[in-house]
Amino acid sequence: MAPEARENSGQTPDNVSISRARDYFAVPAPIKRIFDRFPLVTYPPNDLPQHGASNRTSNQLFVFTDAAGARRGKPSFNPQCLKWQAYLKFVGIEFDTLPSNNHASPSGALPFLLPARPVSNNTPIPFTKLQKWAIEQPHCEEEQHSNLRFEVYASLLDHRIRNAWLYTLYLDNENFTSVARRLYVDPSTTNSLVRVTLAAQLQQAARDELLKSSEYIDVSALEAEADDAFEALSTLLGNNEHFFERSTPGLFDASVFAYTHLILDKGMGWKRNRLAELLQKHENLVQHRERLLKYF
């Protein structure tokens, strides 16, 4: 008797509270009507970008650069892009530069090259395969990597100088605002909210990269290591025209030039450039950069 009575008395308020909760979370009718109309318009899929492929008569290298710089074939402001741009110039392959960004690249990183003559179904060539492709081209002599110091000294550029570069460009706040933000962030969007996010992402990526090898970022250690690296490169170059006593510049010259040019380039607008001070102590590296700049 007692449980039944309780059930009866409890029935009404219980249901009311449930239906009230349902009302509370139900989509109001006017809003539901609006959402029922979506999608308002369905656009047809975009065509594949045909214009570049159809009337392409020369090789196209996609790099970080601005439109004006691309027309005149000026050096890219990204070391990795500049390295390959310079290398292709040095080995005498004709190409046009086009401004691009990482999202456009099939491998997710610039530079990449669309060859003029369709090699195999017109596939783009990422920079990791550029050297192999260049060697297969006519009139391009194969570079001998027989020197054991090639890989070893390349590690100076890939680690010591690159780390100092990452710090100088991305984590030094004045340089970041005047150089990196202007070159990488501002051209990609006009939305200030996206710009702020993009800038923060860039800086965080640089920070993560530096913190991979150490617990904290020691600026003086980074600079001292870059100083050592320049000294070693200067000794390796000696009085020669090019590295490893080559008669024409090669891949290693291109790798060195990619950093020395950008560090010494007045057009980059550095606010604080400790690397340039360290580099200018080595006269032969500065002259090496000036010699190679004539190719552009």
Next chain:
Amino acid sequence: MVLELHVWGPAFTLPSIETQCLATIAYFSLAVPKDAWVLVASSDPSVSPTCELPALRNGSTWVSRFRNIVDYLRQYSNGAWDLDGGLSGLQRADNIAFSSFVESRAQTLVDLSLYVTSQNYYNQTSPAYGSILQWPNQWILPPKIHAAAKARTHHLGLSSLDLQAIEEQRQREHSAAVAAGQIPSNFIRRPRDTVTSLLGKSSQQNQFRLDAVTEELFEPLEEILGDKVYLLTGESDGPSSLDCLAVGYLSLALVPDLSFPWLRDAMKSKAPRVTAYTERMRQRCYGLGADVSHAYSASPNSGSSLPWRAPERARLATLRTTLFNAFADNTPILKDIRAQDRLRVAAESPDSGLSEHDGQTLSTFAKSQKKDILVNIAYAVGGVAALIGYMAYEGFFTSETGDEAKDDDFENDEMNPTLDIDSDSFQAENILSGF
């Protein structure tokens, strides 16, 4: 003043488990007279204000990292304890370049071999950390080190050495297939891979890649060593700091006895001369084998050639700070606040290397960030409070239902004890009947 060198503790019969520490120990044993330094296996980066090991302590001065310690020793001894003093121009350049080469390439390989290769990590490296670390660090530090090593080697794309990564990948694919709705989730076959089958597969798939990576490291070293006694110099000139780095990194590739010894095999087959050189240098620098007991119960005639001194056992205060730090750094909002605090302290400290202006900007930045976080918390709390208030105002929580619930509670309270007693007595009866 005796110099104290704080390092990660011994493992695999080597005096330290970490490459930079091994390199620094080698430098000390070759350059510094034996009575001028002691080796402390503190195995806790927080002993040094730089939070890094190896760390050199001289009175109140702390210096960390191999390169900084070598520079410090040169200045401290006025050039007497300097292995690189007699190098010629090209040798000096080679010393710099090969040091960078060994530090970057060999570190990746050691990371791959000791940490990323799952069998090795769980069977050898992790237990080795367990025996040198004190509670609670043995639960906090190894996962951190493991994750850092994985991050460093991520770009090589050799994740199939890592069983954990494979498992995650498979779960992703599994859930992707379910989400796509192609296959009912019950019908997806989950192949049960044993460790051996995975090992066999991964070693075949990775053999080429590993071959290339190991060759890149060992070939130049084998070539520069030639028939010399040291990497750069001959017998008469003595070793250079590059030799210390090389023996530090390479002995961790050669010596440990691992479940999946691909690195040692590659080294022995690709670089026989470097292998012999590493073995020779190792015995010269570290003696015949360090045991964990040498480091922690150091006595003058323990048979070790290194000047061990037992580390201080952790005091209650340091234990508490370690626990607190680990806990706080893993709590979402607290973590951000602490990071900003650290930034501010670093910016305000006089020897941060920043100009006065920079320091001020940085510290105000840190302060404002902290304020931001607090404001965010306040907003969130305020928002929730407003929502609840609004719901109450709208009558979402009615007073009748509240009373009803209360009544129910009372009745349940009255009912339950009797029920409990009943079931208890039943159990008792059951037990008794069982006897």
